[in-house]
Amino acid sequence: MxxxxxxxxxxxxxxxxxxxxxxxxxxxxxxxxxxxxxxxxxxxxxxxxxxxxxxxxxxxxxxxxxxxxxxxxxxxxxxxxxxxxxxxxxxxxxQESYEIEWIDTKHNAKVQVSWFRGNDIFDVLQKFYYDKKQSRFKILKITLMPES
Missing domain, CATH: 3.30.160 (Double Stranded RNA Binding Domain)
Known part of the structure; x- marks a missing residue:
């Protein structure tokens, strides 16, 4: 066994x-x-x-x-x-809410939008880049969203 x-x-x-x-x-x-x-x-x-x-x-x-x-x-x-x-x-x-506009430079040039919550912008970037090569992704804009 x-x-x-x-x-x-x-x-x-x-x-x-x-x-x-x-x-x-x-x-x-x-x-x-x-x-x-x-x-x-x-x-x-x-x-x-x-x-x-x-x-x-x-x-x-x-x-x-x-x-x-x-x-x-x-x-x-x-x-x-x-x-x-x-x-x-x-x-x-x-936590604050952030909107990230980004492009995957390897697969397509279409602008994508993702939403994250985090303690600050660094926390959000860590979540975004989790298990990714940073050079493959281009962040175009990060927006702190107003609370609704």
């Missing part, structure tokens, strides 16, 4: 709770296409115990691009997912 260490070895109750929380996040984000990207990362405070990092990725079907919605870290997936839910329910109250 293989010596495997993965999620499927968790008790069914834990897996069902994780699925329930992921589904709650999907509901909170309505029609947004999202992907849960889990990774093991080092803990700077405790090198012996790694952390689980969740990058919640949005995927825009119109222009086929991935953007970072939010990242969070913790010692177990349930705590991370609960943290993500808290972030989602509060982020509109605490």
């Amino acid at each position: 293989e010596n495997r260490h993965n999620a499927i070895q968790q008790p069914a109750e834990i897996l069902l709770k994780e699925i329930e929380l992921e589904n709650q996040i999907r509901e909170l984000l309505n029609d947004t296409q999202i992907y849960f990207d889990y990774n093991i990362v080092p803990d700077k405070q405790d090198a012996k115990t790694p952390l689980i990092k969740l990058d919640l990725i949005t995927i825009n079907r119109e222009h086929n691009q991935k953007f970072l919605f939010h990242s969070t870290k913790g010692h177990n997936k349930i705590a991370i997912l609960e943290d993500m839910i808290a972030y989602i329910t509060e982020f509109k109250k605490n």
Whole structure:
């Protein structure tokens, strides 16, 4: 028998709770296409115990691009997912809204428009450039949107 260490070895109750929380996040984000990207990362405070990092990725079907919605870290997936839910329910109250006009210089020269929420312009740019080569994209304009 293989010596495997993965999620499927968790008790069914834990897996069902994780699925329930992921589904709650999907509901909170309505029609947004999202992907849960889990990774093991080092803990700077405790090198012996790694952390689980969740990058919640949005995927825009119109222009086929991935953007970072939010990242969070913790010692177990349930705590991370609960943290993500808290972030989602509060982020509109605490963050600015930005509109970015941009071009993918490799695939087409059509101007695309994407909307982001962030603490500041640097936070928004980090979300925009997540897992991308910066040289491939040309940002034409970033607009801080008025609160509605």
